[in-house]
Amino acid sequence: MTKGALRDAICGGAHDVPALKACTRAGTSCGSCIPMLKTLLTQEGVEVSKALCEHFAVSRAELFEIVAGTGIRTFSELIAQHGTGRGCDICKPAVASILASLGSGHVLSGEQATLQDTNDHFLANMQRNGTYSVVPRIPGGEITPEGLIVIGEVARDFGLYTKITGGQRIDLFGARVEQLPAIWRRLVDAGFESGHAYGKALRTVKSCVGTTWCRYGQQDSVGLAVALELRYRGLRAPHKIKSGVSGCARECAEARSKDFGVIATETGWNLYVGGNGGFTPRHAELLASDVDTDTLIALIDRFLMFYIRTADRLQRTAAWIEAMDGGLDHLRAVIVDDRLRICADLEAAMETHVAGYADEWRGVLEDPAKLERFVSFVNAPDAPDPTISFVTERGQPVPVALGLPGVRAS
Ligand code: SF4
Numbered sequence: 217m218t219k220g221a222l223r224d225a226i227c228g229g230a231h232d233v234p235a236l237k238a239c240t241r242a243g244t245s246c247g248s249c250i251p252m253l254k255t256l257l258t259q260e261g262v263e264v265s266k267a268l269c270e271h272f273a274v275s276r277a278e279l280f281e282i283v284a285g286t287g288i289r290t291f292s293e294l295i296a297q298h299g300t301g302r303g304c305d306i307c308k309p310a311v312a313s314i315l316a317s318l319g320s321g322h323v324l325s326g327e328q329a330t331l332q333d334t335n336d337h338f339l340a341n342m343q344r345n346g347t348y349s350v351v352p353r354i355p356g357g358e359i360t361p362e363g364l365i366v367i368g369e370v371a372r373d374f375g376l377y378t379k380i381t382g383g384q385r386i387d388l389f390g391a392r393v394e395q396l397p398a399i400w401r402r403l404v405d406a407g408f409e410s411g412h413a414y415g416k417a418l419r420t421v422k423s424c425v426g427t428t429w430c431r432y433g434q435q436d437s438v439g440l441a442v443a444l445e446l447r448y449r450g451l452r453a454p455h456k457i458k459s460g461v462s463g464c465a466r467e468c469a470e471a472r473s474k475d476f477g478v479i480a481t482e483t484g485w486n487l488y489v490g491g492n493g494g495f496t497p498r499h500a501e502l503l504a505s506d507v508d509t510d511t512l513i514a515l516i517d518r519f520l521m522f523y524i525r526t527a528d529r530l531q532r533t534a535a536w537i538e539a540m541d542g543g544l545d546h547l548r549a550v551i552v553d554d555r556l557r558i559c560a561d562l563e564a565a566m567e568t569h570v571a572g573y574a575d576e577w578r579g580v581l582e583d584p585a586k587l588e589r590f591v592s593f594v595n596a597p598d599a600p601d602p603t604i605s606f607v608t609e610r611g612q613p614v615p616v617a618l619g620l621p622g623v624r625a626s
Pocket residue numbers: 424425426427430431432433434437462463464465466467468469
């Protein structure tokens with residue numbers, strides 16, 4: 217799809233994203249280009265509505281303030297008082313995310329469970345053959361030999377495919393939905409917890425070995441990465457959040473490609489924000505330099521909470537900063553210089569998150585009502601899905617190919 221074709225469609229009367237999608241099919245596959253559609257509409261002089269969806273006339277940021285300010289903690293009460301209709305697959309997960317960011321209990325408790333999208337519904341990522349992946353948290357990418365053995369044994373015993381991820385952890389693929397609780401029971405008993413790979417939440421804080429092992433290291437990058445990952449684990453946000461910590465300017469952890477990245481200096485840390493890979497790769501920009509560890513953590517607390525409160529639905533930090541009036545300078549004025557006098561509030565909100573953190577998978581295993589949802593067939597809870605099958609490729613189980621030629625080692 218070319219920009220010219222999209223412009224023609226806009227001139228022809230497609231004046232919002234759904235209309236553009238319907239007549240051009242742009243944005244109907246992975247959805248990565250939808251932010252560009254909005255930009256194009258604005259460039260063509262079309263006023264783009266900030267409404268979250270047809271059920272809420274306010275933006276996500278405004279809805280966040282409504283939920284935070286009113287104390288409403290259920291979707292039904294929120295839509296009755298501040299929306300219309302019954303909700304849709306846009307506003308329900310968005311409200312679920314806002315409720316989770318405000319610490320409203322387990323995401324699968326009560327009415328919240330009905331708001332979650334497919335992945336959050338089963339606390340696992342659905343794969344193309346209907347199975348799920350399991351990703352235990354490995355803070356900073358640091359893991360003991362005993363931990364590796366447990367993951368290996370679980371993968372072997374349940375016949376799972378294993379792969380090292382870009383975020384320095386181990387992804388176990390091919391679990392049927394009814395296997396998920398048994399797999400997680402083994403992992404939780406061994407001290408692992410949810411890695412939130414399924415959620416719009418903090419994913420990983422990648423690190424290099426820093427002063428622990430590297431001759432060039434200037435600070436303890438592993439120690440900081442572990443501390444940051446444990447601090448922000450479970451933090452729900454408008455989109456996924458990735459981070460990295462490098463022990464010196466050689467940048468082996470690729471921290472500048474993360475939403476927030478930290479690079480050690482001789483005297484402290486440099487903090488970069490707004491980086492990502494993906495559809496539109498972008499380097500993070502320097503927000504603060506040579507800060508000590510306490511200052512660094514306070515700045516990240518403020519950055520993340522300001523992002524969670526004010527970003528649009530599915531807007532990553534790079535796009536959020538870019539769309540901000542004043543961009544990075546405004547962000548610095550708010551969270552470094554405290555021009556809006558909200559930093560104490562942002563830090564307090566993060567402290568509430570840290571104090572209220574609980575592992576979501578442990579919460580499922582301890583609650584028979586939540587465990588009941590992990591079945592392929594509601595009327596035959598013990599029956600596995602007979603349509604799921606695997607073939608072996610490079611010594612591991614993989615889904616049966618969809619008519620596409622595989623790449624095999626010669
Ligand atoms: S970033 Fe620097 S400290 Fe870290 S592994 Fe690379 S060279 Fe060593």
